[in-house]
Structures are given as C-alpha cells and as structure tokens.
Amino acid sequence: MNYPATGLHHVTSCAGGAQEDIDFFTQVVGQRMIKQTILFDGRYAHYHLYYANAKAEPGSVMTTFPYKRVKGRKGSGQISATSYTVAKGTLPFWVDHLNHHKVKHTGIQERFGQSFIRFSHPAGLDFEVMEDKEDKREGWSTPEIPGEVSVKGFQGVVCSVRETAETKRFFIDALGFHESGVEGNYHRLETGKGGAARTITLLHEPDRPAGSWTFGEGTPHHVALNVPDDEALAEQKGIYDELGYTDCSEIKDRMYFHSIYCRCPGGILVECAATAAGGFAKDEPFDNLGEKLLLPPWFESRRDEIVAMLEPIQVPEYNEPAVAAGPGGAQPSKRKADFVHADQAASR
Ligand SMILES: [Fe+2]
Numbered sequence: 237m238n239y240p241a242t243g244l245h246h247v248t249s250c251a252g253g254a255q256e257d258i259d260f261f262t263q264v265v266g267q268r269m270i271k272q273t274i275l276f277d278g279r280y281a282h283y284h285l286y287y288a289n290a291k292a293e294p295g296s297v298m299t300t301f302p303y304k305r306v307k308g309r310k311g312s313g314q315i316s317a318t319s320y321t322v323a324k325g326t327l328p329f330w331v332d333h334l335n336h337h338k339v340k341h342t343g344i345q346e347r348f349g350q351s352f353i354r355f356s357h358p359a360g361l362d363f364e365v366m367e368d369k370e371d372k373r374e375g376w377s378t379p380e381i382p383g384e385v386s387v388k389g390f391q392g393v394v395c396s397v398r399e400t401a402e403t404k405r406f407f408i409d410a411l412g413f414h415e416s417g418v419e420g421n422y423h424r425l426e427t428g429k430g431g432a433a434r435t436i437t438l439l440h441e442p443d444r445p446a447g448s449w450t451f452g453e454g455t456p457h458h459v460a461l462n463v464p465d466d467e468a469l470a471e472q473k474g475i476y477d478e479l480g481y482t483d484c485s486e487i488k489d490r491m492y493f494h495s496i497y498c499r500c501p502g503g504i505l506v507e508c509a510a511t512a513a514g515g516f517a518k519d520e521p522f523d524n525l526g527e528k529l530l531l532p533p534w535f536e537s538r539r540d541e542i543v544a545m546l547e548p549i550q551v552p553e554y555n556e557p558a559v560a561a562g563p564g565g566a567q568p569s570k571r572k573a574d575f576v577h578a579d580q581a582a583s584r
Contacts, residue, residue, distance in 0.1 A: 313503020
C-alpha cells in the first residue's frame with residue numbers, strides 16, 4: 237500500500253514573548269523568518285510565526301504561537317524535542333555559538349549513532365542540532381551562522397509516550413512508517429528511505445505525568461506530516477476512517493496549506509498538510525517573506541482590532557536574501573516591522 241505522508245512538513249509549538257521567539261530562531265537557531273500571520277482559531281489574536289531554511293521547504297518549517305495568556309505543562313503525550321540536522325563535524329561550532337548566546341544546553345550526546353546537542357528556547361521548549369552527513373538541504377545563513385554550519389531542516393521530533401505499542405501502530409498502519417531501531421527507551425520510526433525529515437522518535441516514559449494538550453506557553457502543540465496534494469489529504473482521512481481513527485478533523489484551510497489533524501494513541505497531535513498553490517510566496521514575494529503581518533482574506537477587515545492585540549516586533553535586516561548575501565556580510569541590526577501597536581498581552 238502506498239501511503240500519502242512523505243515525511244515532516246512542519247512542527248508547531250507555543251512560545252512566550254514574540255520578540256524573544258524571533259530572536260531565538262533567527263539568531264540562535266539561524267532560520268529565516270518566512271511568515272508573520274496569526275493563529276486562525278479562537279477569539280484572541282495571537283501571532284503565528286514561521287521559520288524555515290533557505291528554500292522555505294516543507295520539512296524545515298518551524299512555526300510558533302507566542303502564547304503568554306496560558307502556561308503549558310510539559311509531560312508525556314507531547315513532543316519533547318524538535319531536532320534539526322546540521323553537517324557532520326559542526327557541533328563544536330554549535331557549542332561555542334550556544335555558549336555565546338548563553339543558551340542552556342546539554343553538550344554533545346549521541347542517539348542511534350548520531351551526535352547531537354539539546355538546547356532550550358527561552359520559553360523552555362527543547363530543540364536539538366544533530367549531525368547528519370546525508371542531508372544536503374540548504375540552510376539559511378546569518379551574520380553569525382554561515383551556510384556550511386547552519387541548520388538544514390528537521391531531523392525529526394522526539395515524542396514522549398507512556399506506552400509505545402499503539403503509537404507505533406498508528407504511525408505504521410495509518411501513516412506508513414516502519415520501525416527502524418530501539419536504543420534504550422528510544423524507539424525510532426522512519427518513513428520512505430528514512431533519515432532527515434522522515435524520522436519520528438518515541439521516548440518511552442511510562443511514569444511521566446501527562447503534559448497539557450491545550451495551546452500553552454512552553455509546550456509543543458503538534459507535528460505535521462507532508463502530503464503531496466489535497467487529493468492525498470482526502471485519501472489520508474479515508475485511511476484514518478477505515479482503521480477506526482474516526483476523530484480525524486475536517487480538512488482546514490491554513491492559507492499556505494490545507495490540513496487534517498488526528499491525535500495519536502500516545503497523545504501527540506499529528507497533522508497532515510498539503511502545501512497550497514504558491515506556498516509561502518502566495519501572498520508576498522519570496523525575497524520579502526516574513527517582513528509584514530499578513531492576514532488571510534477572511535480576517536483582513538478586522539486588521540486594526542487584531543493588530544492592537546499583538547506585541548510589536550522587529551525582524552532582522554538579514555531576513556532578506558539580498559541583504560544576507562551582501563558584500564562583507566550583514567550586521568545583526570534590526571528593522572521595525574510595518575506596524576507598531578500596544579502590546580496588550582504583556583499587560584495582562
Ligand atoms: Fe500545523
């Protein structure tokens with residue numbers, strides 16, 4: 237049987253402050269900010285910020301909801317870390333870079349024969365840089381992080397589960413993954429030829445209390461898998477229904493992709509996403525991705541009301557390819573976004 241999902245599409249987590257999130261992803265992780273928009277669900281306006289590699293490829297897209305209104309609780313039934321790949325031999329650079337930014341990290345560790353460093357986002361989210369000599373994707377460059385050491389995209393996610401059997405069954409039977417290794421409490425699932433952006437690692441933590449499932453500061457919310465098109469999305473929904481995973485959502489319009497969501501037996505929310513025509517460049521030029529707050533047409537008439545609920549933010553100048561590649565390299569100065577309004581979230 238051919239399955240629609242080809243690997244990871246994006247990972248979404250709830251951060252704290254918007255600016256500290258932008259600073260973390262654009263300066264510490266070194267991704268390019270590719271979209272400023274808002275969370276499309278609920279009564280409150282929250283940013284939805286997107287970061288990615290040089291080509292803004294699915295499988296590299298990290299998205300965050302800065303979500304100060306509610307604190308999340310970390311635990312099982314949740315993604316416990318999101319891993320990026322970096323080139324072989326680059327971890328000493330990353331140790332120095334993380335130390336320079338005073339980012340808490342674990343030093344160099346190893347899982348399934350791959351060296352990695354785990355480090356913390358200001359809201360307490362965990363990320364990793366993991367060496368992968370096979371991954372040829374092009375990372376973004378910043379004044380501090382040249383292309384040869386930059387993050388290329390995702391390796392995968394590590395998911396904490398209290399038991400592994402039914403979660404494995406979900407990824408294998410419903411999504412076409414296969415189990416490719418067990419090392420201590422880590423169980424590795426891969427799809428297709430495996431490797432970068434095709435890996436989900438389960439961490440068996442039978443005694444760990446459940447983490448929160450709501451949007452909440454400092455907790456991952458979901459992992460999204462890439463499917464080729466809307467037809468494949470409908471096919472995936474059919475697979476879930478046939479197997480009895482009847483709690484799959486309806487197909488949702490996320491502007492840049494179309495999505496379905498289904499919670500796996502271990503508790504982690506799994507989205508399948510089909511990139512829409514035009515992708516992230518459908519509403520702004522590729523060279524200017526991430527510079528302005530963009531709203532979907534159905535929210536545009538409420539722009540003033542929405543903007544008034546958001547924290548003012550600044551995007552680094554080197555977010556533009558021409559500046560990033562400029563003579564002598566760009567300096568990490570910042571430029572104001574094209575809107576500045578009161579930050580009601582901070583005063584609550
Ligand atoms: Fe998503």
